[in-house]
Amino acid sequence: MTTTPRTAEQQGDSVTQEQDRRHSGGDVLVRVMKRHGIDVAFGVISIHNLPLVEAISRELRFVEMRHEAACVNAADGYARATGKVGVAITSTGTGAGNAAGSMVEALTAGSRVLHVTGQVESHWVGSNQGVIHEVPHQLEMLRAVSKHAAPITAADEAEAVLEGAIAQILTAPQGPASVEWPTDLQYLARTDAQHPWRPVQQRPIELPEDSLAAAAALIEGARRPLFWVGGGAAGAGAELTELLHRTGAGLFSSNSGRAIVSEDHAQVIGNFAATERGASLLADADLLISVGTHFRSNETRTYHLRLPVQHLGINLDPRALERPYSASHKLVGDARQLLAALAERMRHGSTDPGWTDRVRQVREQVRTELFDHIGGYAEICRELRGQLPREAVVARDVTIPSSQWGNRLLEFYDRESNIFPLGGGIGQGLAMGIGAAVGRPEVPTIVIAGDGGLAVHLGELASLAGSGARCVVVVFNDSGYGVLRNMQHAHGFDRAGVDLFTPDFETLAASIRLPFWRTGAPGTFGPALERALTVNGPAMIEVTVGDLDPAPGAFTPPVHIPTPNESRGE
Secondary structure (H helix, E strand, O other), X not given: OOOOOOOHHHHHHHHHHHHHHOOOHHHHHHHHHHHOOOOOEEEOXXXXXXXXHHHHHHHOOEEEOOOHHHHHHHHHHHHHHHOOOEXXXXXXXHHHHHHHHHHHHHHHHOOOEEEEEEEOOHHHOOOOOOOOOOOOOHHHHHHHHOOEEEEOOOHHHHHHHHHHHHHHHHOOOOOOEEEEEEHHHHHHOOHHHOOOOOOOOOOOOOOOHHHHHHHHHHHHHOOOEEEEEOHHHOOOHHHHHHHHHHHOOEEEEOOOOOOOOOOOOOOEEEOOOOOHHHHHHHXXXXXXXXXXXXOOHHHOOOOOOOOOOOEEEEEOOHHHHOOOOOOOEEEEOOHHHHHHHHHHHOOOOOOOOOHHHHHHHHHHHHHHHHHHHOOOHHHHHHHHHHHOOOOOEEEEOOOHHHHHHHOOOOOOOOHHHEEOOOOOOOOOHHHHXXXXXXXXXXXXXXXXXXXXXXXXXXXXXXXXXXXXXXXXXXXXXXXXOHHHHHHHHHOOOOOOOOEOOOOOHXXXXXXXXXXXXXXXXXXXXXXXXXXXXHOOOOEEEEEEHHHXXXXXXXXXXXXXXXXXXXXXXX
16 A cells, blocks of 8 residues: 655644644643642543643643542642642543542642643533533532632633632632633633733731730740640741740640641640540640631540630631630731741740640650550551651541541651541542652652542552552551441441451552552561562552451540430430
């Protein structure tokens, strides 16, 4: 068979078509990403995002995930571990719907996620004519699960809409944003034909001088002060550390506020406020300074924890200073600025002799008691902390090892290393770990997951293998939902829905060429972890929970179960 040579005109047309194909809305997105130092996006390729994926793959890095929810989780993990904006690319319709649950997690955590989703061609949007992947109210759905959501309605406004979304993400209080981009406008957008945009200028915040002076005097006069720190205090570690030194106070944290002050600091009690010893310390304190926290139900005994009457609340959101514990003294604004201003105005402290020693004693007691309670898990916790570098990332799914000791005993030294689904959704830890490992290749990432949670997104093990990320998945296998088993047993329910058919993880790992170790008996986890870390890539360790010795004490989540007497108001 012979072919007819192409003419120069045809060759020129081909070059022009190639140039047109390679200059689209995807290049606009890449330019925005580069401007903000974002070097990677996580996504599922689709007919509704082809130009975006092509440009990112050509100019930056596109990490292929298997499910849209995992795309957002991975972008979320990347954002938390790096401090950058994480980018997730999904399809329209079902794809955007799949992403919604993970956007709820990013919204709950105030995470810096840009979710770019496709949309049907612009002239069909809102037509309700049954166009493939059409959703009548997709934008309304995105607004419900995002801090900000906006459509691109013209090819030349793409850059301005994307920049506006990132400005919303980075404006305190931070949170995720969604951009809906019709397919035709992805192809038609050009970098040289975009509307100009202006960076958002942040107005300087005037500090409330009278309130600051009164708050500083309140702290100076406290005899038994405590801090309670949440995620809204992120970035204020140096200021908090200085105030701890000046006051001799102890510091409790929410899970989100962990390691804002390094957890090896002798005055950091950590995420132990709801324990008996933590509650006793709070009851004896004469001042609580809460910073950037919402006092979540699972960290306050469902709001039954008693706090000091004198309560100085510092928060960017004034509503958080009224619920669920109303602060008697309030400072509204950026935590770092306000804490620095308080430190400047403080002259001395009046802390009782022995109060700081008691704080340190409680710190040690709560840890010792929990280590004793968790039996064979204690060896694993100590091996993780002993072998991992201080800056290593640990991403934890919702599972007993995470909720019982990973959220408390496993020490962290900077907030970016502590990644956990704050909304409590199961199955998100693996993808968050992939995102963190891609963002922080210089250190190992550990994923702690249960067999039930890992099964939610088993396909993401293939994403991990394909990424080559330096990530070790540690799956704790008890053949079901152990937390819910414990709840059923503790509250007298029949055992139902908690026993799962569990994969053979060794065979599964072999099928995707993941190095694998099975552990559980005493002395087996440490050597397996040591070998897994030398892989410097994806690997898996299974822990057979039934082989742990001593057997761990039961963990039952602090969920309130109402009684018939409560319904009658007794």
